Amino acid sequence: MAQPARRLSVVLATRIFQPEPAAASLRLSALVSELAAAGHRVRVLTTTVPGGEEYVPPPGVEVRRWPVLRDAAGYVRGYVQYLSFDVPLAVRLLLTRRPDVVVVEPPPTTGAVVALVCALRRIPYVYYAADVWSDAVRAAGVAPVVARVLRFVERSVMRGARGVLATSAGVAARLDALGVRSGVVAVGNGIDVETFTPDGPAEAPGAPYLVYTGTASEVHGADVFTRAMGRVLAERPEARLVFVGQGSDVGRMQAQAADYPPGAVEFLPRMPPERTARWIRGAHAALASVLPGDYGFAFPSKVYAAAACGTPVIFAGAGPARELVARGGLGTVTDHDVDAVAAAMIDALGRDMDAADRDRRARWAAENVSASAVARDAVAVVEAAAGR
CATH class of the missing domain: 3.40.50.2000 (Glycogen Phosphorylase B;)
Structure with missing residues (x-):
């Protein structure tokens, strides 16, 4: 792959990353791999992962982990759990060498931390809108005042971003309806077609x-x-x-x-x-x-x-x-x-x-829906955000 005219320093801030099994982990690992393949330096600020699995980053990618609170199922989910990642993240972002651009994964509270630190340090950031959290909490039946506050935070974070990566056209359309119209690109949400294939071992439990x-x-x-x-x-x-x-x-x-x-x-x-x-x-x-x-x-x-x-x-x-x-x-x-x-x-x-x-x-x-193809489209948005 041809190297870019300018080699960027990119920070990815995410509470979830490989080897933790989740759709977000697959999507984000594809992104950092494509960023590295394009010649950029990537630093991932994420969490420690329970269990013995390991993730070996590609050349040009550095992963820095920090302990975090998890719920009973071992997942970083809930206000206290989010705060246990977001508060240290603010310090980590302030102390890390100044990057050209930051990419942040939801929740919106993490986005708010990144937006604040990036404003202080005059760094552009890109928000990865995998879904619309304020709609999700309304569907879950949380208190209306909580949903309204989250709506304000989420919309503010995305309006302040140099780019917003939407994982579907439906998410992009919903963001437009919420007033987030600048910089939104529907890159899609791919799958690792080298792992998920029709060939290979299959479970055969003895019953359909x-x-x-x-x-x-x-x-x-x-x-x-x-x-x-x-x-x-x-x-x-x-x-x-x-x-x-x-x-x-x-x-x-x-x-x-x-x-x-x-x-x-x-x-x-x-x-x-x-x-x-x-x-x-x-x-x-x-x-x-x-x-x-x-x-x-x-x-x-x-x-x-x-x-x-x-x-x-x-x-x-x-x-x-x-x-x-x-x-x-x-x-x-x-x-x-x-x-x-x-x-x-x-x-x-x-x-x-x-x-x-x-x-x-x-x-x-x-x-x-190859994850690598989706990630290449996302890289173009990150590069544009850093170069503006």
Whole structure:
């Protein structure tokens, strides 16, 4: 790759990064890899990670970690947990050698810290809008005053940014409606097509199963799948439903699953991408959902992971994923309705896993949603922000 006319110093501030398994980790690691490949120096300011996994950064990338509070599930989620990262981050940013540009990952509180320090040091910053947090907290039913304060903080941070990276056209459109119109670029939200592939080992637990991977929160409405499982078991008593990940709705889904035979619904913790890919490859279908409502513009990246593995998707709910799944021939689209979802699940369990269809879906993912291609578009925004 041709080297840029000017080699930049870039700082990435994020509470979550590799090897912690999450869509954000994959997206951000692709970004720093492409920045390094373009000849830039990258310093990642992030958190220590529980467990024994290691991340080996590419040449030109330095990762600096700091201890942080985590919730009971081991996730940096919640006001106290965010503050345990944000407060030290302010000091870390003040003491680090002055970069040309800072890239910051949500939450908006972290964005506010970066905006303040960058204003003091006269450094441009780029905000990575993976979603709209103030809409998400409203959907979660938090106090209206909290939602209004977060809306003000989030909008202010993005208006002050030299560039805003939106992970979907839906997010970009929502930002425009909120008055964030300058510097927003819809770069997309890709998937690692070298890890998530149709080839490789697959889980084979002995019974046909459907899998849901990633976050299951109030905005996803993933409990529609556990509620539908009762109808599925009536016709396919051997079937299984597997959840891999975490989220605020998991407790409710576990309570719903307690009414079913033992083993019919299984909940597994977050796991490395390689293991997640095994579960997706072995499934008759991968499940994804977005609850209709204020957050209906969201796009679940688990759709991309399923397509890259060649596994058909059952998408239930609202948002741009409906059109993409239908247009790309990636699977089945239903309303967020228990009867419709159950019918789609039963149909998927009765279908043979066709190798040609798997290859076609995987090719679509490689051509349309490669994480490296998305990251290259993001690099251009970062370079423009630094050079303005």
